[in-house]
Amino acid sequence: MMIRRVLIPLDGSELAEQVIPHLLRFITPDQTELLLMTALSSTSHSLVEDTPSLPASKQTAVSREHKARAQLYNITQKLNQIGFNVMDRLLSGIPAESILRLAEETFVDLIAMSTHGRTGLGRALLGSIADEVVCSARPPVFLAPAAITVKPGSVPRAILLPLDGTPLAEAAIPAARQFAQNTGATLSLIRVVRPNHSGHEQHDEQVSAGEQSDAHQAISYLERIQLQLQLANVPSHYQVASGNPAEVIIRTMHAENIDLIVMSTHGRSGVERMVYGSVTSRIIGNTTCPLLLVRGMVPVEVYESNDDRVSVASFC
The missing domain is CATH 3.40.50.620 (HUPs)
Structure with missing residues (x-):
């Protein structure tokens, strides 16, 4: 873009x-x-104008x-x-x-x-x-964030792009790529894998194996995205982390001195509908750098009955 x-x-x-x-x-x-x-x-008058007279209202x-x-x-x-x-x-x-x-x-x-x-x-x-x-x-x-000042002439060095493997999250990739190309910044890809907790007791080897499988899939996914960026001459690196997504993203923002976070949104019904749900809300409330929120289209499956069969149609 x-x-x-x-x-x-x-x-x-x-x-x-x-x-x-x-x-x-x-x-x-x-x-x-x-x-x-x-x-x-x-x-949008100030609070002191609750019951103004007409001349005062006009003057305001x-x-x-x-x-x-x-x-x-x-x-x-x-x-x-x-x-x-x-x-x-x-x-x-x-x-x-x-x-x-x-x-x-x-x-x-x-x-x-x-x-x-x-x-x-x-x-x-x-x-x-x-x-x-x-x-x-x-x-x-x-x-x-208005409370955060930037040094005049400072050049962005790092852009954080959180991905969760869904097409919705990937809607942010073109914007992140363009901003990186405009500034020469490096794209930092991150995918957060939630810890493998279950309701019953497991051996450490079993938990570790499950998390390792998720991590391997995440690495393969991010390597594919990185290859696409490489073909566009955009420098990037990636990491897979385990934990609470909002906490990991915020921690990464501080650790890597991120200049911009790029994420996609559902764009339908408020911050609760954004990708990651409350995760995005927490990032907005705790960010120390700008956010670029890109509207993504969400496929919705609609089931229709035809005779004895059910067909599935996908809509955005």
């Missing part, structure tokens, strides 16, 4: 714009243009619009100075709906958002706006 246009939603806060320095590590002005946007919603709306326009202008100027072609939009409406609609209308390749800000993003669960964007957006979503 080529990143030709990125949509960056802002809300007038400094925290929301913290996604920009993270994003700039992975894109260049000659390949990518930026679209800044702010959606002004009548429901004007103040918010002025602040939003000033932020869009200032950021546009800064990005222009470093060579980026930048457009901006100030819209009215529900933020999540405005983001999704503009992303469709302008054919963006990526939506970049801060995982903290006025709307409460960045907790263990995403928060309503980012959750809806992640689950409904067709393009990938780049989520950056």
Whole structure:
């Protein structure tokens, strides 16, 4: 996937714009243009405006619009100075709906958002706006933790790609490969094998044999993925680990100084439906680097009865 246009939603806060320095590590002005946007919603007044009079409400709306326009202008100027072609939009409406609609209308390749800000993003669960964007957006979503700063000019060195052997998880491979090619970073492939626990007592040799079998299958799988990356001239290495997937991924992120984690999502009904389920939620809540969440298509088997036979149809 080529990143030709990125949509960056802002809300007038400094925290929301913290996604920009993270994003700039992975894109260049000659390949990518930026679209800044702010959606002004009548429901997003501050808590001190519970029962405003009409003049006060109008004054607040004007103040918010002025602040939003000033932020869009200032950021546009800064990005222009470093060579980026930048457009901006100030819209009215529900933020999540405005983001999704503009992303469709302008054919963006990526939506970049801060995982903290006025709307409460960045907790263990995403928060309503980012959750809806992640689950409904067709393009990938780049989520950056606003509390983590990046050194200016620092070059990404390592991208972590967790895989579980399913086609859904593999939907993230093209995006991870492209980001690695854009930056020269190494792809770190990881597959987590859960410990072989059973309800009855087993000898250590039996448990070990079962886990070794799973590990061998995982290694063969990752070697196949690595060969594909090698043919695309993308450097990579892999590891198979045993344990809780979220804990292993977070530990690996710290140990290898990962610059970006790329994962796929179901994109259907909230963070609970993401690949790894609650694993993704925990990673979002504990990450110290950006996440690139790629929407994957999930085959659904539908059984239909024809006479005495049952046929199976697969849908995405």
